[in-house]
Amino acid sequence: MSESLSLDRRLLDIKIGAVVMVNGKSYRVDNIISFSEVLGVDMDTKRPKLLNIDELELAPTEYRGSTQLSLDDSEISDEYWQIALERFALIKPIIESSTKADVEAIAKASGNHFTTVYNWLKLYRAQKSILSLVPRKRGWRESKTRLDLQSETILRKVIEDFYLTAQKPSISKVITLVVIQCTKLGITPPHANTIRNRINSISSYQRLKAHGEKDKVRDKYSPASMSFPGADAPLMYVQIDHTPLDIIIVDDEYRLPIGRAYLTLAIDVFSRVIVGYYLSLDAPSAISVGMCLTCSILPKNKLLLDLDINATWDVWGVMNTIHTDNGADFRTDYLSRTCLKYNINWEFRPIGGANFGGHIERLLGTINRELHTVPGATFSNIQQRGSYDSEEQSVMTFRELERYVVTWITKVYHHSKHSSIGMSPIKKWEEGIWGTSKSPGTGLRPKVADSQTLLIDFLPEFSRTVQRYGIEIDKLFYYGDVLRRWIGAEETGNSKRKKKFICKRDPRDVSTIWFYDPETKMYFRLPTAKQEIPAISIWEYTQVQKYMAESGKNCTDQNAIYDAILELREQIKTSSKITKKTRRAAQRQRLHQTTSIKNTNVVINKNVAIHTEEHTESFWNEPVSGYIDVR
Known part of the structure; x- marks a missing residue:
C-alpha cells in the first residue's frame, strides 16, 4: 500500500495555557522552560511533566475539519x-x-x-x-x-x-x-x-x-550603515543567498579531489544568527532555497544528532519576511505561493540596492575566510592562493565539510561577539525571544504542526494526466493502485479534455513522486512503474537520457532506462580513479540518495527511521577556536 499524507499547514502556537498533545495524551502548557522544553500539566491526572518541544502536537479540534489550510x-x-x-x-x-x-x-x-x-x-x-x-x-455573486x-x-x-x-x-x-x-x-x-x-x-x-523620486527612495528605503528597516525582532526579516565554498573536497571512496560545494545560507537580520542552511554539490536552484527554508523553520535537534555534533542550535520558527536578491532561483512561483500559505512575505532586493543584502553577503564572506585555514582552500582569488595547490592539499569529504560548517556555526559563530550588535548572535537572539529588563521579548515563534507537509509544499510540482501506464514525467512512468480510478479521467463538463492532476517530485530522487488525489485530498507516494529503478537524482537522470539518445536507444523504454542507469553507474565506478568529473558524479549520486525527502532527518511518519551515520574521526574531538569579533 502506498504511503499517504494529509496536508496539515496549521501552526502550533507555543504559549502558556495552550493545549497540546504528546503521544496521544493532552497537556496544558503551564510554563515555557527553554527553546527545547515546556512544563505541561496532564489534563487527566493534573500532574506536571517536562515536555520536549519537538514532540508537541496540536490537539484535535473541530476547526481542523472546516479549515482551508489543507487546500492543494x-x-x-x-x-x-x-x-x-x-x-x-x-x-x-x-x-x-x-x-x-x-x-x-x-x-x-x-x-x-x-x-x-x-x-x-x-x-x-x-x-x-x-x-x-x-x-x-465557485461562481460569483451578482453584486x-x-x-x-x-x-x-x-x-x-x-x-x-x-x-x-x-x-x-x-x-x-x-x-x-x-x-x-x-x-x-x-x-x-x-x-x-x-x-x-x-x-x-x-x-x-x-x-x-x-515616479523618479530618487531622494525619497534613498531616504525612506536605503538602510543606514549596519541597519535594516523593520528588522526589530527575531525572524522579522531573514536573508537568503548562495555561495560556492572556497575549498576543494574529496570523494568518500578514493578521497581524491572532486571540486567545490555550494552553500545556501539563511540569516536572521535582527540577531545575525544563522537560521538554516543547505549544502550541495549541485549549483544553486529553487530546491536549494526550499530545503534551506525547511531547515530554517524546523527544529534542528535531529540534524545535530545525525551529524554527531554535541551542540545546541535552538533557532527555529516561521519567519515574517524572506529577503533575497532577484536571481531566477528565488523568483519561482511555487516558492512564493508556498511562503504565503505559511504567512511568510517574500521581498526582493531592489535592483541596484546592494546595501540591502549586506548582512548575508558579509556572513558568506566570513565563512569562506574561515575555510581559508583548512587544507584544500582555494582562497578568494589567484593572488591569495599563490603557488598553493588546493587539489593536492584537499582532505575533507562532503560529510566532513558539512560537519565542519555546522560545528563552526553552532560552537563558534553564534557565540562570538558581533561588531554590529555588540554581543554574540545567540545572546541577541535570546534577548529578542525572552526579553530584557528594558524591553519585552516576542516569545517562541509558532511551530509547524506537520513537518512532512512543509517538505512536500516546498517540492517542485507538475500537472499531468493519468494514462493506462500511469503518470509520465520526463519519460519516467509512475504507477500505484490509487491511480486506477483516474485512468483517462476527463475534465468536469468538458469530455474533450483530459483531467490533469498535481504531482510533487524531489529532484534529488526522481524514482518516486507524490500524487495528489483530489477526492481523498491526500498525497500518495508512487514508485516508478518498473520498481527496480533505483533512487536517482534529476541531474544523474538527465545524463542517462543523454546517453540513451546518443546510443540510439528508446528513451521511454523503462527497461532500457534501468539498464542505462546501471551501465553508467558501472562506468563511473570503474573510471572514478581517472577523472575528477566522474568522481564528483559518483559523490553527487551518493549524496542525493541520502539527502532526498525519503531520507531526510525530518521524520516522514512514525514508521520511518531517521538516517544516522557513525563518525569516529578524532579530528572532531579537538576544540574549535573562534574569532574574538565576527563581522
Whole structure:
C-alpha cells in the first residue's frame, strides 16, 4: 500500500495555557522552560511533566475539519488565487492591528462592504495563511464583478506604461484612460474602485521609484550603515543567498579531489544568527532555497544528532519576511505561493540596492575566510592562493565539510561577539525571544504542526494526466493502485479534455513522486512503474537520457532506462580513479540518495527511521577556536 499524507499547514502556537498533545495524551502548557522544553500539566491526572518541544502536537479540534489550510494548488484556479492575492493586498496594512475606522476606510476605497473586509481580516488572523482568503464557493455573486482577460491586460498595461512613470499622472487620469481603451475595444471597463484598489496595492517603493523620486527612495528605503528597516525582532526579516565554498573536497571512496560545494545560507537580520542552511554539490536552484527554508523553520535537534555534533542550535520558527536578491532561483512561483500559505512575505532586493543584502553577503564572506585555514582552500582569488595547490592539499569529504560548517556555526559563530550588535548572535537572539529588563521579548515563534507537509509544499510540482501506464514525467512512468480510478479521467463538463492532476517530485530522487488525489485530498507516494529503478537524482537522470539518445536507444523504454542507469553507474565506478568529473558524479549520486525527502532527518511518519551515520574521526574531538569579533 502506498504511503499517504494529509496536508496539515496549521501552526502550533507555543504559549502558556495552550493545549497540546504528546503521544496521544493532552497537556496544558503551564510554563515555557527553554527553546527545547515546556512544563505541561496532564489534563487527566493534573500532574506536571517536562515536555520536549519537538514532540508537541496540536490537539484535535473541530476547526481542523472546516479549515482551508489543507487546500492543494490543484484545487485553486489561477482566477481564485488572484482573488486571494487582491484580498491579501487590501488587508495587509491592517493585519497586525486595526480599528473599526481602518476597516471602514479600506472597505469604502475598495467598494466592499465593511463586514466583508472584516471577515477577511478575521479569517486571515485565525489561520495566518493566504489560503483563508481563497473563495469558498465557485461562481460569483451578482453584486461582484470580475475582470476578463482583455480588461485585466488593459488595466495592467495602463498602470505600467502610464501611471508608473516620471510624469506622475493622477489616479483619475488612469481611470479615464482605462475606460477609453476598453470602450474602443467594446468591452466593459473595470469599476473605478477596482482601478483605485489595484493602484493602492502597488508598494510605496515601486511607486516612488517609478515616479523618479530618487531622494525619497534613498531616504525612506536605503538602510543606514549596519541597519535594516523593520528588522526589530527575531525572524522579522531573514536573508537568503548562495555561495560556492572556497575549498576543494574529496570523494568518500578514493578521497581524491572532486571540486567545490555550494552553500545556501539563511540569516536572521535582527540577531545575525544563522537560521538554516543547505549544502550541495549541485549549483544553486529553487530546491536549494526550499530545503534551506525547511531547515530554517524546523527544529534542528535531529540534524545535530545525525551529524554527531554535541551542540545546541535552538533557532527555529516561521519567519515574517524572506529577503533575497532577484536571481531566477528565488523568483519561482511555487516558492512564493508556498511562503504565503505559511504567512511568510517574500521581498526582493531592489535592483541596484546592494546595501540591502549586506548582512548575508558579509556572513558568506566570513565563512569562506574561515575555510581559508583548512587544507584544500582555494582562497578568494589567484593572488591569495599563490603557488598553493588546493587539489593536492584537499582532505575533507562532503560529510566532513558539512560537519565542519555546522560545528563552526553552532560552537563558534553564534557565540562570538558581533561588531554590529555588540554581543554574540545567540545572546541577541535570546534577548529578542525572552526579553530584557528594558524591553519585552516576542516569545517562541509558532511551530509547524506537520513537518512532512512543509517538505512536500516546498517540492517542485507538475500537472499531468493519468494514462493506462500511469503518470509520465520526463519519460519516467509512475504507477500505484490509487491511480486506477483516474485512468483517462476527463475534465468536469468538458469530455474533450483530459483531467490533469498535481504531482510533487524531489529532484534529488526522481524514482518516486507524490500524487495528489483530489477526492481523498491526500498525497500518495508512487514508485516508478518498473520498481527496480533505483533512487536517482534529476541531474544523474538527465545524463542517462543523454546517453540513451546518443546510443540510439528508446528513451521511454523503462527497461532500457534501468539498464542505462546501471551501465553508467558501472562506468563511473570503474573510471572514478581517472577523472575528477566522474568522481564528483559518483559523490553527487551518493549524496542525493541520502539527502532526498525519503531520507531526510525530518521524520516522514512514525514508521520511518531517521538516517544516522557513525563518525569516529578524532579530528572532531579537538576544540574549535573562534574569532574574538565576527563581522
